[in-house]
Amino acid sequence: MNLGVNPSPELSGRGRELRLLGDQVRxxxxxxxxxxxxxxxxxxxxxxxxxxxxxxxxxLNLADALDEAAAxxxxxxxxxxxx
Amino acid sequence: xxxxxxxxxxxxxxxxxxxxxxxxxxxxxADAMGGLAxxxxxxxxxxxxxxxxxxxxxxxxxxxHGAEVLRAAAGAEWLLLRAxxxxxxxxxxxxxxxxxxxxxxxxxxxxxxxxxxxASMSLGRQVVMAAAxxxxxxxxxxxxxxxxxxxxxxxxxxxxxxxxxxWLVDVVSGGLPxxxxxxxxxxxxxxxxGAVAALASxxxxxxxxxxSAVGAATGAASLGGLLRESGTVRVTPVPSPAASxxxxxxxxxxxxxxxxxxxxxxxxxxxxxxxxxxxxxxTSAWIVQLPGTQEWRPVAGANPLDLTSDxxxxxxxxxxxxxxxxxxxxxxxxxxxxxGAPDPVMLTGHSLGGIAAASMACDAEFTRIHRVTHVVTAxxxxxxxxxxxxxxxxxxxxxxxxxxxLDGERNPDRASWVTVTRDVARDRDVSGRLGVAHEVREYAExxxxxxxxxxxxxxxxxxxxxxxxxxFFASGAEGPAVVRDYAVTRIxxxxx
Numbered sequence: 001m002n003l004g005v006n007p008s009p010e011l012s013g014r015g016r017e018l019r020l021l022g023d024q025v026r027x028x029x030x031x032x033x034x035x036x037x038x039x040x041x042x043x044x045x046x047x048x049x050x051x052x053x054x055x056x057x058x059x060l061n062l063a064d065a066l067d068e069a070a071a072x073x074x075x076x077x078x079x080x081x082x083x
Numbered sequence: 084x085x086x087x088x089x090x091x092x093x094x095x096x097x098x099x100x101x102x103x104x105x106x107x108x109x110x111x112x113a114d115a116m117g118g119l120a121x122x123x124x125x126x127x128x129x130x131x132x133x134x135x136x137x138x139x140x141x142x143x144x145x146x147x148h149g150a151e152v153l154r155a156a157a158g159a160e161w162l163l164l165r166a167x168x169x170x171x172x173x174x175x176x177x178x179x180x181x182x183x184x185x186x187x188x189x190x191x192x193x194x195x196x197x198x199x200x201x202a203s204m205s206l207g208r209q210v211v212m213a214a215a216x217x218x219x220x221x222x223x224x225x226x227x228x229x230x231x232x233x234x235x236x237x238x239x240x241x242x243x244x245x246x247x248x249x250w251l252v253d254v255v256s257g258g259l260p261x262x263x264x265x266x267x268x269x270x271x272x273x274x275x276x277g278a279v280a281a282l283a284s285x286x287x288x289x290x291x292x293x294x295s296a297v298g299a300a301t302g303a304a305s306l307g308g309l310l311r312e313s314g315t316v317r318v319t320p321v322p323s324p325a326a327s328x329x330x331x332x333x334x335x336x337x338x339x340x341x342x343x344x345x346x347x348x349x350x351x352x353x354x355x356x357x358x359x360x361x362x363x364x365x366t367s368a369w370i371v372q373l374p375g376t377q378e379w380r381p382v383a384g385a386n387p388l389d390l391t392s393d394x395x396x397x398x399x400x401x402x403x404x405x406x407x408x409x410x411x412x413x414x415x416x417x418x419x420x421x422x423g424a425p426d427p428v429m430l431t432g433h434s435l436g437g438i439a440a441a442s443m444a445c446d447a448e449f450t451r452i453h454r455v456t457h458v459v460t461a462x463x464x465x466x467x468x469x470x471x472x473x474x475x476x477x478x479x480x481x482x483x484x485x486x487x488x489l490d491g492e493r494n495p496d497r498a499s500w501v502t503v504t505r506d507v508a509r510d511r512d513v514s515g516r517l518g519v520a521h522e523v524r525e526y527a528e529x530x531x532x533x534x535x536x537x538x539x540x541x542x543x544x545x546x547x548x549x550x551x552x553x554x555f556f557a558s559g560a561e562g563p564a565v566v567r568d569y570a571v572t573r574i575x576x577x578x579x
Contacts, residue, residue: 011129018163021123024115025119028112028115031112032109032179035105038098038101045098048102051182055109055178055182058178059175062171062172062175065162065171066166068162069162073163075155075159076155076158079148079151079155
């Protein structure tokens with residue numbers, strides 16, 4: 001069913017753009033993850049590693065949130081376009 | 084028996100460098116998150132979404148479907164803003180940025196604190212030694228009457244003050260420029276003598292640093308015919324007991340066997356050993372071994388393993404000993420048909436031998452011809468030698484050994500310099516004797532500890548050092564090693 005409102009390329013492309021941004025955030029998370037490979041052995045180093053692991057998880061959560069937003073825009077575009 | 088490891092790939096300097104690099108990565112990610120937050124916020128107020136929302140209210144959509152579209156649009160917009168906000172990219176920017184700032188501040192704080200402590204310790208040593216220099220007549224009288232060590236022992240209430248308080252050596256050696264200043268304050272004649280000596284040695288007066296102070300002392304001694312070196316050096320191949328006893332196992336199995344060979348070498352006068360270790364690719368790796376001081380008279384004689392070489396090399400000057408060792412390596416490589424080949428070279432030595440090894444690794448003329456990749460020292464004051472960072476240095480030191488402290492400075496903490504320190508205070512063989520703490524046999528025991536740490540993988544710095552030096556040891560050798568010994572003799576003015 002055509003609803004008479006055709007989504008512009010801006011809306012259709014938004015999901016793709018958000019997924020690309022999510023991929024970039026995942027790349028950043030990988031860079032952060034590499035920071036735990038310090039050879040330094042001490043309690044302070046362990047605390048730093050734990051914090052880096054936490055930050056990496058948070059980055060991955062953000063990438064997932066961007067994917068979720070991308071899926072929502074894809075769903076909206078589909079609804080508007082074809083019901 | 085335990086060892087303490089400083090520097091190397093697992094050392095503090097590397098950790099601080101790693102943390103500085105980590106702070107850069109964190110900051111870059113924080114910036115990226117800031118950019119992402121702005122981009123997401125800019126995407127949110129879309130005219131397209133407004134148009135869709137308005138259209139969804141039209142009868143053509145149908146009430147159910149219109150409501151579904153409106154919910155989907157609101158949901159998508161909410162998810163977009165959530166990803167941009169404090170729980171998303173903006174929050175990530177803040178969190179990563181603050182972590183980067185904390186890491187960077189910690190690194191800078193540590194470095195400036197260390198520099199401050201080092202500067203104040205250095206100043207303290209100069210002041211103490213300047214005072215000692217100014218009061219030298221009193222000290223000299225007491226030392227002549229009681230013996231220098233007895234005077235210090237009396238002051239500290241111990242029979243063997245340098246063994247019990249090895250930091251005293253740091254104070255004296257680190258404060259040599261201050262001592263020179265103090266001496267000149269006490270007596271104008273010493274000021275004049277120092278100036279003449281400095282002129283003779285080409286060093287500034289009064290000396291501003293350790294090298295200048297030792298150089299001035301050498302210059303003053305040379306005015307009286309002491310610690311002077313002239314002529315040239317003769318290098319002659321001699322039969323090696325190591326080659327005749329066990330030729331097939333001549334490649335050192337580990338650091339301990341390298342140090343035990345060093346002990347054997349020390350028992351022979353004026354010898355330098357070159358060990359050729361065949362490699363898989365048909366080339367060779369070379370170990371040059373230099374013994375410690377064998378002649379303590381302050382007048383240069385035929386044996387260059389003497390006090391004159393010690394003092395000259397510590398003053399940053401040339402010595403016939405290192406020239407002889409270089410000639411021995413050249414001769415060994417020529418005998419093997421590998422003259423001028425870019426083979427890896429490890430320079431090792433105990434005491435004076437270690438000083439000479441470090442000096443050769445800094446000698447541009449020598450390293451232009453030979454590819455020095457490793458230096459191993461035992462009981463040697465080598466902290467002030469500017470060994471290039473691409474050369475891997477392993478220094479063994481005993482806490483109660485005064486000799487490695489004679490430069491008054493700690494070895495550099497860097498990725499390519501590992502210092503292993505062992506406390507020998509309770510060692511039964513040493514039993515409180517300063518001289519024994521310096522013996523190469525004791526250092527062989529320390530080397531056994533290093534080998535054990537490498538086998539058990541308990542220290543990252545030592546494991547990496549062992550992995551990087553494998554080609555010099557039996558485990559990395561392709562066939563039996565060849566041991567060549569050379570007699571090194573001063574000839575000319577002091578020669579036979």
